[in-house]
Amino acid sequence: MSIRNARTRGKLPKLLLGLTLAASMLAVSACGEKASDTKTQGGAATPAASAKKEVKDLKIGYLNVMDDAQAMVAFDAKLYEKNGLNVKMQAFESGTDLIKAMVGGDVDAGVLGFTNAVAWASKGAGLKVVGGAQMGFHSILVRNDSGINKVEDLKGKRLGSQKAGSTADTVLTGVTLKNAKLTKNDLQMVYVEPAQAIQSLAGGAIDAAFVFEPYDKIATKTMPVKQIYEVGKVWPFPCMVVITTDEALKKNREGVNRMLDSQKEAIELLQKDPQKAADLITKRFIEGDTLKTDKGEVKATSVIKESIESQQFNWEINADHIKRMQEISDLLLEQKALDKPVKVEDILDLTWQNQQKKS
CATH class of the missing domain: 3.40.190.10 (Periplasmic binding protein-like II)
Structure with missing residues (x-):
């Protein structure tokens, strides 16, 4: 048994109780440019999907952390494919690396720390927060x-x-x-x-x-x-959000919307059936079926299930969230982490969310 590093999916250094863990000293944001672990899903539409809509391609970046569970569940449960997407999933070692790839056009969207969007928006990058993910x-x-x-x-x-x-x-x-x-x-x-x-x-x-x-x-x-x-x-706060670029919205808003549809379904699964979600994604964090404790072995999926249940996943960004986001932006400015003030409303595009409310 070994535990996967949340960022790099490598093996962590050995712990006192005989666990093998993977150590990573790389910068990370929940919040060098080397990416890893590319996966694809879709390729061709199912007959049902073909009858309804043309398959859209989308490159999605993510961090291998529980905060990004919605992106991973949507892939592993084939929800992207169900919603007419041919998705390429790209794992990154840090939120900084992911946001750089997004700004550079190497990925279309990603689930990552809200502070990344604010920091890069203060530099003039064309980014938009289009959906919620996980509360901190x-x-x-x-x-x-x-x-x-x-x-x-x-x-x-x-x-x-x-x-x-x-x-x-x-x-x-x-x-x-x-x-x-x-x-x-x-x-x-x-x-x-x-x-x-x-x-x-x-x-x-x-x-x-x-x-x-x-x-x-x-x-x-x-x-x-x-x-x-x-x-x-x-102090509840929106830690992880779904971020994309102005360019991706201009060229492929339908693809972004389908991604959000898929991740909404994934969040609903995480909320309603954490055991099923854990069965899907445990392998991303723990190698082997069990973990050793002083009370004996426990199932790896039960540990990840408890981890899921400790989180609050939310696809919606509401008024209270926006207010808290602005507080975080102001904290970053106070801590001299921003080049200039950022008004959060300027980096939000809640078009998809508003459509969900209407329907």
């Missing part, structure tokens, strides 16, 4: 014997988190620490990817880790650690 989940994990029980207890401690400017870092700085009347100067920040963070936490190299799924569930199942905080429970 970032938890703080500590060892059971650490004596750390709340965020305030992190003062003077070593905290592993993603790099400055990432979605995680933006929220950690502007929300989590701020609400605890702390700044990053009050802690010893260690910037590493989640895989390395939980390894370092297990080995005692850091005192706490700020991570997302499925690392939270895998770590709490297989290591003597506990969750003391989860930002989504305190």
